Amino acid sequence: MSVEIFNPNKTTTLETPVKVLESNSTNSSKIGSRIGFVSLGCPKNLVDSERILTQLRTEGYDVVPTYNDAELVIVNTCGFIDSAVQESLDTIGEALAENGKVIVTGCLGIKEDEIREVHPNVLAITGPHAYESVVEQVHEHLPKPQHDPFLQLVPDHGIKLTPKHYAYLKISEGCNHRCTFCIIPSMRGDLVSRPVGEVLDEATRLKNAGVKELLVISQDTSAYGVDVKYQTGFWDGMPVKTDMLGLCKKLAEMGIWVRLHYVYPYPSVDKVIPLMAEGKILPYLDIPFQHANPRILKLMKRPAAAEKTLERIQAWRAICPQLIIRSTFIVGFPGETEDEFQQLLDFLTVAQLDRVGCFKYSDVEGAKANDLPDPVPESVKQERFERFMALQSKISAEKLQQKIGLEYQILIDEVTSEGAVGRCFADAPEIDGQVYLTDEFDVNPGDLIWGQIIHADEHDMWAVKVED
Numbered sequence: 111m112s113v114e115i116f117n118p119n120k121t122t123t124l125e126t127p128v129k130v131l132e133s134n135s136t137n138s139s140k141i142g143s144r145i146g147f148v149s150l151g152c153p154k155n156l157v158d159s160e161r162i163l164t165q166l167r168t169e170g171y172d173v174v175p176t177y178n179d180a181e182l183v184i185v186n187t188c189g190f191i192d193s194a195v196q197e198s199l200d201t202i203g204e205a206l207a208e209n210g211k212v213i214v215t216g217c218l219g220i221k222e223d224e225i226r227e228v229h230p231n232v233l234a235i236t237g238p239h240a241y242e243s244v245v246e247q248v249h250e251h252l253p254k255p256q257h258d259p260f261l262q263l264v265p266d267h268g269i270k271l272t273p274k275h276y277a278y279l280k281i282s283e284g285c286n287h288r289c290t291f292c293i294i295p296s297m298r299g300d301l302v303s304r305p306v307g308e309v310l311d312e313a314t315r316l317k318n319a320g321v322k323e324l325l326v327i328s329q330d331t332s333a334y335g336v337d338v339k340y341q342t343g344f345w346d347g348m349p350v351k352t353d354m355l356g357l358c359k360k361l362a363e364m365g366i367w368v369r370l371h372y373v374y375p376y377p378s379v380d381k382v383i384p385l386m387a388e389g390k391i392l393p394y395l396d397i398p399f400q401h402a403n404p405r406i407l408k409l410m411k412r413p414a415a416a417e418k419t420l421e422r423i424q425a426w427r428a429i430c431p432q433l434i435i436r437s438t439f440i441v442g443f444p445g446e447t448e449d450e451f452q453q454l455l456d457f458l459t460v461a462q463l464d465r466v467g468c469f470k471y472s473d474v475e476g477a478k479a480n481d482l483p484d485p486v487p488e489s490v491k492q493e494r495f496e497r498f499m500a501l502q503s504k505i506s507a508e509k510l511q512q513k514i515g516l517e518y519q520i521l522i523d524e525v526t527s528e529g530a531v532g533r534c535f536a537d538a539p540e541i542d543g544q545v546y547l548t549d550e551f552d553v554n555p556g557d558l559i560w561g562q563i564i565h566a567d568e569h570d571m572w573a574v575k576v577e578d
């Protein structure tokens with residue numbers, strides 16, 4: 111992984127935002143007050159970091175790569191699971207020890223008492239997507255710099271912390287569901303959809319800035335517009351419905367890759383599949399199923415728990431045979447019996463999902479699932495995790511073998527000393543596999559080329575460049 115790529119899973123460095131900022135910014139003159147920025151957690155948090163940095167940069171603040179250079183440090187925290195909370199607290203501690211002036215924001219910010227108990231000396235604490243409060247706190251502790259807006263320009267698309275050729279497009283905040291293992295709604299509130307015109311404006315600016323792939327994210331992409339009763343918005347002088355289909359139809363006209371994350375298997379998703387079959391948006395759905403047994407799904411209070419998922423997948427594949435389905439699952443949820451786990455394995459065998467992640471259940475402070483009876487012993491969780499991964503590795507390897515000999519468009523992410531590394535439509539950045547083009551140096555990051563698959567293991571593929 112190149113250091114220029116902002117990996118949401120490895121965001122505890124100060125250098126990364128600065129490097130990406132310098133390469134994305136039109137001007138990097140160092141004239142303002144100096145801020146260090148650390149961003150932890152998921153792509154949704156990354157988008158919040160981008161918004162805060164864009165505002166600060168617009169006001170003339172500089173973003174610097176070391177604690178020593180900074181006059182103040184902002185830590186954008188994650189509080190999703192206990193290990194993320196600990197990482198956030200450790201990072202705040204490091205920033206305090208190395209710099210001393212620290213503002214905390216992000217998901218963990220809603221637990222101010224918990225943070226102050228460990229770190230009483232932080233300057234200020236704000237919650238998730240509280241952009242204005244963070245910036246106000248910065249003003250209070252580090253006066254706005256004098257700056258010439260013509261010398262220190264911010265690109266039209268704002269500051270992006272991803273490489274130039276792909277970007278996350280966050281379409282809503284919060285979530286109306288109440289999954290028992292999750293505390294996100296208590297941190298980020300109920301669903302609030304962004305106006306469809308605003309989302310499409312941002313997508314246009316990103317495309318104009320050279321972005322080749324938009325990754326649509328939210329907590330529940332299929333619920334987009336529910337809170338505004340799917341009202342009709344306007345974009346480019348035309349009415350556009352505020353729902354997933356309306357948004358996808360317009361994004362499809364932009365002529366760049368559009369990839370949907372965090373979708374639930376509702377009937378409404380059926381309407382998006384034809385756009386995928388016609389090649390207008392990527393035939394890729396990231397659907398976090400989490401389990402397959404109805405009782406466990408009910409205990410989890412999962413959205414779409416009552417849907418006939420296998421039938422739905424089969425119907426989608428009948429319309430769009432090239433559809434890639436990515437998912438995540440939890441094993442060892444409280445009360446999960448051997449039979450129920452076996453049902454999950456049976457589901458995997460029949461569903462033949464393409465990309466799958468698996469987590470062993472663990473308590474999250476404040477989550478309802480903590481109170482459920484019959485916790486699964488750690489040794490059993492581990493054993494189930496291994497059985498799950500062994501089965502899915504076999505499925506994944508078989509599916510990738512079927513791609514050998516086929517030709518795909520490949521978006522180049524980086525060029526290393528061994529050749530080019532990219533992804534095809536089946537691979538989202540950071541979470542899926544990669545396509546290696548050994549000894550291919552005649553390409554640049556962001557290029558879209560054609561490649562023929564010549565080899566695959568259970569995760570990645572190897573290809574050779576072919577003429578368009």
Ligand code: SF4
Pocket residue numbers: 285286287288289292293294295329330413
């Ligand atoms: S859908 Fe469930 S897991 Fe996802 S954010 Fe909402 S409550 Fe959490």
